[in-house]
Amino acid sequence: MADALEERPLSRSAQREADILEAAIHLFGEEGFQSVTTRKIAARAGISEGTLFNYFSSKNELMRAILERIYEELRDNASVILREHLDSRTRLQLLAENHIEVMSRDNALFMRMIQAYMNVDLAGYTSIRGSVLHKLNLSYAWVFDTTVQEAQRRGEVRDDLNLSALRDLFFGGLEYLSRSLFLHEAFDRMSERVGSLVEPLWQSMLPQAPAEPDRLEQACERIEAAARRLAKQAAKA
Amino acid sequence: MADALEERPLSRSAQREADILEAAIHLFGEEGFQSVTTRKIAARAGISEGTLFNYFSSKNELMRAILERIYEELRDNASVILREHLDSRTRLQLLAENHIEVMSRDNALFMRMIQAYMNVDLAGYTSIRGSVLHKLNLSYAWVFDTTVQEAQRRGEVRDDLNLSALRDLFFGGLEYLSRSLFLHEAFDRMSERVGSLVEPLWQSMLPQAPAEPDRLEQACERIEAAARRLAKQAAKA
Amino acid sequence: MADALEERPLSRSAQREADILEAAIHLFGEEGFQSVTTRKIAARAGISEGTLFNYFSSKNELMRAILERIYEELRDNASVILREHLDSRTRLQLLAENHIEVMSRDNALFMRMIQAYMNVDLAGYTSIRGSVLHKLNLSYAWVFDTTVQEAQRRGEVRDDLNLSALRDLFFGGLEYLSRSLFLHEAFDRMSERVGSLVEPLWQSMLPQAPAEPDRLEQACERIEAAARRLAKQAAKA
Amino acid sequence: MADALEERPLSRSAQREADILEAAIHLFGEEGFQSVTTRKIAARAGISEGTLFNYFSSKNELMRAILERIYEELRDNASVILREHLDSRTRLQLLAENHIEVMSRDNALFMRMIQAYMNVDLAGYTSIRGSVLHKLNLSYAWVFDTTVQEAQRRGEVRDDLNLSALRDLFFGGLEYLSRSLFLHEAFDRMSERVGSLVEPLWQSMLPQAPAEPDRLEQACERIEAAARRLAKQAAKA
DNA sequence: AATGAATGAGGGTTCATTCAT
DNA sequence: AATGAATGAACCCTCATTCAT
Structure with a gap:
């Protein structure tokens, strides 16, 4: 009892739930969703198998809860970033770094949970649209x-940005980068790699349509030339 | 169409193999890798369960064969695209469209097979690096x-492009776009959506650092000036 | 008999375990290890197949448990024999009878389990030495x-006995005798047959190297001579 | 064709049969009866799976044929030994050595085949008596x-020897010795070990009940001494 | 005789979930 | 609330044997 005195005392059941989630997160990250049995989770959480199902009605529901928590954390972190940083370029960089950090954590748990969840969703003849994950x-x-x-x-x-396309590039690019970092265990250079990824995106968003100046110059000149010719012809006529 | 007409009939065993692959592709696409049993595949291919294992030594091996064939197709298509189109912008557009087409086909089978395969890879003690999928x-x-x-x-x-970052943006963005199209069953506008995605990437690759707004302003003014002149001359005429 | 009367009833799970063992022993004895399926065992024990694996993690483990129990019984019986009988010749006889009894029981289950276990051991990459059976x-x-x-x-x-050779003769001979008794269903004369087997072994262990017939003859004559002399002196007295 | 000219040409089918037996013997010895599939045997014999069954109607029949050959060899060797050696003690020694050699060969193939055969026999509800192995x-x-x-x-x-008991001791002892040698890979001292095993058996067969010569001598001497003492006392008296 | 593709009846084992205690 | 024994359907895969060619 005494050891919990200083902390905001979680109710017993809240503590149990937290224990289960902690155990599941650790194990899913270590061995993958499929490979982890509810027995293992219960054992690591220090409860019996039956009790687990008093807190989460199914193994899939447990997965869903984990995903929800991670998304919640992503959102919370994002809020802080937006609140504390005003510069848009910096915001994108930090949002990206946060995304990578959370995705890669626990042996890429998040990435793998999403994959597992998509399988479950599709297998259950549920439309992805309207699925919890989608929301x-x-x-x-x-x-x-x-x-x-x-x-x-x-x-x-x-x-005139195409927001949807940029969003796909942003999150899709980050997912691939995340896999790459995970593969090469190169998380020490994460921030730099994220920068390399965000930079081209940012460039493409800048107001100036990157047009080839020479071509623009030439186009203007051609229009002017045409105008001159027309003027001459009009003069002749 | 014509290219299939002349083909000699497949040998019995080649035909069986094709039947099995067809059945597996269809079912995996419909219900997901995990949910499909070897019994179902055999039934759909019109063979006994034992026979299936004479052609593919395991369910995972069957998955691997499917992935290999899809990758082969992706590469073949890409080769044709590169051969028939010289313009780089067009090449990227067509490569992207091909990628989306193949990924989305059969109920997004390819995307899901990759995910399933990654699970297998991670679950085993095999490093993803060096895995067949990675190659x-x-x-x-x-x-x-x-x-x-x-x-x-x-x-x-x-x-001075960062090739790795662009690659991540390209394929990652396409994967997300693919999910989005799949979700909204909006494949009729695929080509346009791909264009919106490739465009910012392409822009960011162009040699010109984005010009200052002033230059564009000036160009517009020159064009408008030319237009005014033309208008005057037209009025005279 | 009396020793079982007072026993407290087995706990539920201990009873289940006993049921499973009983079922397995009976079936293995009747049909052989390979031929008996876990399904059959579960059915006979009145449980579901899954439950069986809650008690014994595999079919092999079940076999191991049976072997262990039989060996335990052999040892226990042997201890009692050694404690209650001091005469070495009697000890050997009783140990042999006990061995035969246990080996032959349940349709020669023990003999066959050992053989099955050796197959398992050899098939796996485990050396027999160091295996459970060996211990x-x-x-x-x-x-x-x-x-x-x-x-x-x-x-x-x-x-100067060669203990190892005697041990091989003892247990090897008993195994062959056991097969023979089993074959001819001649267990009623078991005790006598065991005696015939132990006797030559015992003889070979006795201190006296076999004397030449002449020596024995001479010894008898000397004793008789001494006896005659005594008889004469007694007659004088 | 030419390559078989110098040897007594086995008919093609006899050669095939020999190939199959050779393959089976090698594989059974290496991996055990259960673990070896007919596919492996056929592959090693250089024939198709179907052909194997033209020569041996079943896998069990193949095992039976192997056992028969080994027993035949045992008998042949034994005949030679009896023919070439007249001394009974030597005969037993050589018979025993031959037995061990054949049993231990090919990774203890013979021992394991016998075990496998007993399982088959019993599993098939066949009485061991009357079985081929028994004959x-x-x-x-x-x-x-x-x-x-x-x-x-x-x-x-x-x-007045009990032949049956001696036979059990002889073959049973040899089987155990064989296991022991196999276990400790101590075949270099086989001949010596066999001697240690046969010796006590032989001793027990010798006409003379083994008595300790010294003790007999001493006993005689004591009796004689006692007789002398009695004679002296009688003389004094 | 020879082939080898096809068979198909199980094999042992797993594991999320339930429910009586 | 908590337990943990019991479930049982389903899993992937094996392999001796057959038979059309």
Whole structure:
């Protein structure tokens, strides 16, 4: 009893739930969703198998709860980032770093849980649309949209951006980068790698359509030339 | 169509193998790798369960064969694209469209098989690196690198591109786009969506650092000036 | 009989375990290890197949448990024999009878389990040496060694016996005798047959190297001569 | 064709049969009866799976054929030994050595085949009695009986031997010795070990009940001494 | 005689979930 | 609330044997 005195004392059942989640997160990360049995989870959480199902009605539900927590954390971190940093470029960089950090943690647990969840969702003849995962994902992806839209309001980036495409590039690119970092165990250079990824995206968003100046010059000159010729012909006529 | 007409009939065993693959592809796409049993596959292929294992030594091996064939197809298509189109921008667009098409086919089978395979790889004590999947992936990702590098040789794009980051953005972005199309069953507008995704990438690769707004402003003014002149002359005429 | 009357009822799970063992022993004895399926065992024990694996982690483990129990029984019986009987010749006889009894029971289950276990051991990459079976065997064979060594200390048998060879003859001979009894269903004369087998062994252990007939003849004559002399002197007296 | 010219040409089918047996013997010895599949045997024999069954109607039949050959070899060797050696003690030694050699060969193939065969026999609800194995065994065990009986006729050993018990001791002891040698890979001292095993058996067969000569001598002397003392006392008296 | 593709009836084992205690 | 024994359907895979060619 005494050892919990200093902390906000979780109710017994809240503590149990936390224990189960901790155990599941650790084990899923270590061995993968399929390989981990509810028996192992219960054992690591220090409870009996039956009790586990008093807290989470199924193994899939446990997975869902974990995903929810991770998304919640992603959102919370994102809020802090947006609150503490005003510069849009910095915001994107930090959002990306946070995304990578959370995805890679616990032996890439998050990535693998998402994959497992997609399998479950599809296997169960459930449409992905309307699935819990989809909702979580939407509510989180919103922070990217917000950031870009605010940058647009400030005039930092172009107005005619295709937000959906940029979002796909951003999160898709980060997922691939995450796999790459995981593969090569190169997390020490994460921040730099993230920078390399965000930079081209950012460049493409800047107001100036990167046009080939020479071509623009030439185009202007051609129009002017045409105008001159027309003027001459008009004069002749 | 014509290219299949002349084919000699497959040998009995080649036909069986094709039947099994067809059945597996269909079922995996429909219900997911885990949910499909070897019994179901055998039943759909019209053979006994034992026979299946004469052709593919395990269920995982069957999955591997499917992945290999899809990667092979991706590479073949990519080769044709590179051969028939010289313009780098067009190449990227077509490579992307091909990627999406193959990924989305059969109820997003490919995407899901990759995920399933990663689970298998991670669950075993095999490192992903050095796994079959990784090799296939590498050999295919090479076509993107090649395309960009040739564009660099031609001077179409900058020399100092971060190839790895662009690759992650390209394939990662396509994967997310693919999910999105799949979700909204919006494949009719696929080509356009791909264009929206490739465009910012391409822009970021162009040699020109984004011009200052002033230059564009000036160009517009010159064009408008030319237009005014033309208008006046027209009025005279 | 009396010793079982007072026993407290087995706990539920201990009872289940006993049920499973009983079922397995019976079936293995009747049909052989390979032919008996876990399904059959579970059915006979009145449980589901899954439950069986809650008690014994594998079919092989079940076999191991049976072997262990039989060896334990052999050792226990042997201890009682050694405690209750001091005469070495009697000890050997009773040890042999006990061995035969246990080996022959349940349709020669024990003999066959050992063979099955050796197959398992050899098939796996485990060396027989160091295997569980080997340890059990060693700890039991020890009672024979002990008996002989005590006989040596008492001077009943020679000091220069080859214990290892005698042990092989003892247990090997008993195994063959057991097969023979089993074959001819001649267990009613078991005790007599065991005696015939132990006798030559015992004879070979006795201190006296076989004397030449002449020596024995001479000794008898000398004794008779002495007796005659005594008889004469007695007559004088 | 030409390559078989110099040897007594086996008919093609005889050669095939020999190939199959060779393959089976090698594989059974290496991996055990159960673990070896007919596929492996066919592959090693250089024939197709189907062909194997033209020569041996079942896998069990193949095992039976192997056992028969080994027993035949045992008998043949035994005949030679009896023909070439007249001394009974030497005969037993050589018979024993031959037995061990054949049993231990090919990774203890023979021992393991016998075990496998017993399982098959029992599993098939066949009585061991009347089984092929039993007949083979009987016809071979006959050489031991013959040897002992001839020794009895010559008067080398006692007339009242229990032949059955001695046979069990002989073959049973050899089987255990064989296991022991196999276990400790101590075949270099085989001949010596066999001697240690045969010796006590032989001793027990010798006509003279083994008595300690010294003790007999001493006893006689004591009796004589006692007689002398009595004589002296009687003389004094 | 020879082939080898096809068989198909199980084999042992797993594990999320339930429910009587 | 907590337990943990019991479930049982389903899993992937094996392999001796057959038989059309």
